[in-house]
Amino acid sequence: MSARSTAHPSASAPTAGSGPLRIVVVGAGAAGSLVVFHIARLVAAGSAGNSNTAGNSNTAGSGGDRPSVDVTVVDPLDPVSGPAFGTADAAHLLNVPASGMSVVPGERFDFVTWCVDEGLTSPDDATYFFAPRNRWARYLRTRLDEARAATGDRLRVTHVRSTATGISVDASGVRVTTADGSAVVGDRLVLATGLPGVGDGWSPCD
Ligand SMILES: Cc1cc2nc3c(=O)[nH]c(=O)nc-3n(C[C@H](O)[C@H](O)[C@H](O)COP(=O)(O)OP(=O)(O)OC[C@H]3O[C@@H](n4cnc5c(N)ncnc54)[C@H](O)[C@@H]3O)c2cc1C
Numbered sequence: 001m002s003a004r005s006t007a008h009p010s011a012s013a014p015t016a017g018s019g020p021l022r023i024v025v026v027g028a029g030a031a032g033s034l035v036v037f038h039i040a041r042l043v044a045a046g047s048a049g050n051s052n053t054a055g056n057s058n059t060a061g062s063g064g065d066r067p068s069v070d071v072t073v074v075d076p077l078d079p080v081s082g083p084a085f086g087t088a089d090a091a092h093l094l095n096v097p098a099s100g101m102s103v104v105p106g107e108r109f110d111f112v113t114w115c116v117d118e119g120l121t122s123p124d125d126a127t128y129f130f131a132p133r134n135r136w137a138r139y140l141r142t143r144l145d146e147a148r149a150a151t152g153d154r155l156r157v158t159h160v161r162s163t164a165t166g167i168s169v170d171a172s173g174v175r176v177t178t179a180d181g182s183a184v185v186g187d188r189l190v191l192a193t194g195l196p197g198v199g200d201g202w203s204p205c206d
Contacts, residue, residue: 035192036157037103048068070186080141087134160182160184169189
């Protein structure tokens with residue numbers, strides 16, 4: 001862990017009793033993007049951003065012209081561009097059928113319908129259709145954009161394109177240092193950095 005003192009331009013000092021709830025998400029892959037998607041849905045529904053670490057009320061919808069939740073995503077890559085879904089090759093298919101890849105709670109066939117609407121498959125074949133991985137990435141990014149749009153100005157999302165190199169946690173919140181020498185501070189931290197590289201350590205060579 002390193003300790004840098006330069007705050008990233010998108011970050012602010014710990015709010016100490018005022019401002020939106022600040023959530024730092026390290027990793028913009030499938031998991032990190034889904035976290036932001038669900039935060040957006042909660043904010044849009046008025047059930048997120050209730051209080052920050054200092055206990056002040058920031059209930060979504062009550063913040064006037066201030067966002068109720070301020071999310072900073074830290075990742076050098078674009079959203080949903082990790083090893084599984086970053087491929088541009090349409091021959092790389094999901095290993096789960098479309099009926100198992102919906103991101104919308106309670107709408108199991110949302111991705112099935114999306115595939116049909118996109119002309120990727122026919123309604124008869126859609127349930128057990130194995131879509132290209134990059135199409136699912138586009139689907140998630142589309143649903144994420146829609147969810148964010150539904151929050152109006154109550155959710156702000158900032159993408160810091162750098163690698164997190166250190167994390168510290170204290171009573172004032174969390175502090176994530178990055179490879180570009182800056183830091184992001186927040187009230188809550190989500191680690192969504194995916195699996196470590198498989199590598200070849202399991203099969204040592206002579
Ligand atoms: C080849 C392959 C195929 C797969 N196929 C499927 C499938 O068909 N269906 C399925 O459901 N699952 C599949 N998976 C599993 C898949 O990995 C997970 O579903 C999903 O990608 C996990 O999402 P994640 O966000 O945890 O990880 P990732 O998608 O890997 O994202 C991790 C993100 O964290 C970022 N990151 C890492 N370290 C840092 C750091 N220090 N600072 C900032 N950012 C960082 C990375 O840049 C990356 O963007 C597959 C996995 C692989 C490897």
